[in-house]
Amino acid sequence: MSPVPQLVVADDDPTPPYEQVRVQLAELVTTGALRPGDRLPPLRQLAADLGIAVGTVGRAYRELEVAGLVVSRRGGGTRVAPGAAVAAPARGGARLEALALHFASRARGLGAGDDEVLAAARSALAALARDERGADSSPAPAHGRG
Amino acid sequence: MLALVPSSALLAALVAGLVGAHVRAVRSVAPPGAGSPAVRRAGRRALGWRWAGAAVGAAAAWAVAGTGTLGRGPMLAPAALGLGLLAGVLVGELAVRPRTAGRRSAALAVRRTRDVLPRRTAVAVAAAAVVLLVLLATTTALGSPDDLGRAGRSLSGSCSPSTGFSSGPWPGSYYSAPLAAAVTGGLLAAALVLRRITGRPAVGGTAELVDADAVLRRRAGEAVTAACGVLVTAPLAGALVITVVTGSHHPCPTAAGTAGLVVAGLLVPAATGLLGWCAAVLLVPGTSLRRAPVPA
Numbered sequence: 001m002s003p004v005p006q007l008v009v010a011d012d013d014p015t016p017p018y019e020q021v022r023v024q025l026a027e028l029v030t031t032g033a034l035r036p037g038d039r040l041p042p043l044r045q046l047a048a049d050l051g052i053a054v055g056t057v058g059r060a061y062r063e064l065e066v067a068g069l070v071v072s073r074r075g076g077g078t079r080v081a082p083g084a085a086v087a088a089p090a091r092g093g094a095r096l097e098a099l100a101l102h103f104a105s106r107a108r109g110l111g112a113g114d115d116e117v118l119a120a121a122r123s124a125l126a127a128l129a130r131d132e133r134g135a136d137s138s139p140a141p142a143h144g145r146g
Numbered sequence: 147m148l149a150l151v152p153s154s155a156l157l158a159a160l161v162a163g164l165v166g167a168h169v170r171a172v173r174s175v176a177p178p179g180a181g182s183p184a185v186r187r188a189g190r191r192a193l194g195w196r197w198a199g200a201a202v203g204a205a206a207a208w209a210v211a212g213t214g215t216l217g218r219g220p221m222l223a224p225a226a227l228g229l230g231l232l233a234g235v236l237v238g239e240l241a242v243r244p245r246t247a248g249r250r251s252a253a254l255a256v257r258r259t260r261d262v263l264p265r266r267t268a269v270a271v272a273a274a275a276v277v278l279l280v281l282l283a284t285t286t287a288l289g290s291p292d293d294l295g296r297a298g299r300s301l302s303g304s305c306s307p308s309t310g311f312s313s314g315p316w317p318g319s320y321y322s323a324p325l326a327a328a329v330t331g332g333l334l335a336a337a338l339v340l341r342r343i344t345g346r347p348a349v350g351g352t353a354e355l356v357d358a359d360a361v362l363r364r365r366a367g368e369a370v371t372a373a374c375g376v377l378v379t380a381p382l383a384g385a386l387v388i389t390v391v392t393g394s395h396h397p398c399p400t401a402a403g404t405a406g407l408v409v410a411g412l413l414v415p416a417a418t419g420l421l422g423w424c425a426a427v428l429l430v431p432g433t434s435l436r437r438a439p440v441p442a
Binding site for chain 2 (some may be wrong): 008
């Protein structure tokens with residue numbers, strides 16, 4: 001049985017709570033942690049558990065619905081959209097886009113400008129490349145003894 | 147003076163039993179080492195409110211039993227007790243406040259009412275409620291005014307044009323109308339409490355806390371089910387006994403009537419047994435959840 005996905009809302013995060021919820025849910029859908037047809041908790045339940053207003057969760061759900069990631073039906077709750085199945089885990093592009101969106105949203109929340117965000121991304125890529133080169137040039141670890 | 151010794155010993159044994167049950171209940175709400183201090187605190191607080199509700203319900207039942215005419219007070223006493231129990235559970239659940247500061251996490255699982263109910267006990271209580279409904283509908287239809295004109299308080303009929311028959315008390319509309327109103331009100335209150343149990347904030351969002359929180363919710367659901375059991379089975383057992391006793395005085399019963407009385411007689415021990423089970427569940431939380439997962 002796979003563990004139940006979780007959401008986190010932090011007061012010290014400058015990102016608005018609705019955006020924290022939206023970004024995390026979008027990531028869970030696009031990475032396949034939430035599958036098409038999976039039901040999301042009712043607004044009141046999630047709002048009570050996270051200690052935020054019902055309207056805050058409602059705004060996050062609405063934006064996800066506009067993005068085509070979830071569908072809401074009166075009396076049927078909110079579920080991961082069937083279309084998200086094709087778009088999400090199978091397509092690397094969508095996953096990458098979601099991860100970039102998450103990063104950009106958090107960076108913007110810290111007050112970083114576009115140039116700074118891009119510079120940070122390039123710096124991270126450069127650091128990864130250095131790590132990979134280092135791993136390639138280092139001697140292969142010995143397996144077994146003797 | 148010596149005559150007081152057995153009753154005092156009985157009272158002492160009863161108090162000791164209740165204290166022992168309470169200690170066991172406190173320990174069983176959140177097993178030592180399970181969950182976080184927040185879970186244990188929430189469990190103890192909920193249990194405390196449940197006992198307070200039981201005390202208020204018992205006092206209300208005592209007061210109600212002394213009111214009413216011709217046995218209607220004692221008939222409504224279990225409903226007063228049940229409502230007190232439900233109020234205790236509700237206050238205990240309302241005492242869990244949402245976390246509004248710092249870092250909060252929530253599991254993305256949908257909580258459903260049926261997940262917090264002890265399945266077998268809930269099915270048995272629902273079946274008892276249906277039996278009570280059918281019984282009251284039948285006895286109301288068969289009831290007649292008594293010798294003072296009180297509607298639905300006796301069972302009347304005639305075996306021949308020249309001979310009449312009337313016997314009471316009978317659980318006709320004189321009793322069934324207030325009883326049905328009290329039981330319906332109690333069940334509606336239980337539905338509201340169940341809604342609060344599933345809708346209240348979680349005590350935490352990590353996997354361990356979610357499991358511990360689920361146990362607390364199931365034990366609250368168990369208390370609500372048992373309270374409904376008391377609310378339904380106590381008047382059911384009483385109504386069945388009165389139906390059998392008064393109905394057996396009928397001088398020329400029909401085959402269907404006799405069969406109905408036999409079935410009613412057979413249901414008396416079933417209703418009484420379920421009442422005892424519900425009382426045990428209320429005294430020792432977790433009795434009906436032995437197979438439920440307990441936080442490690």
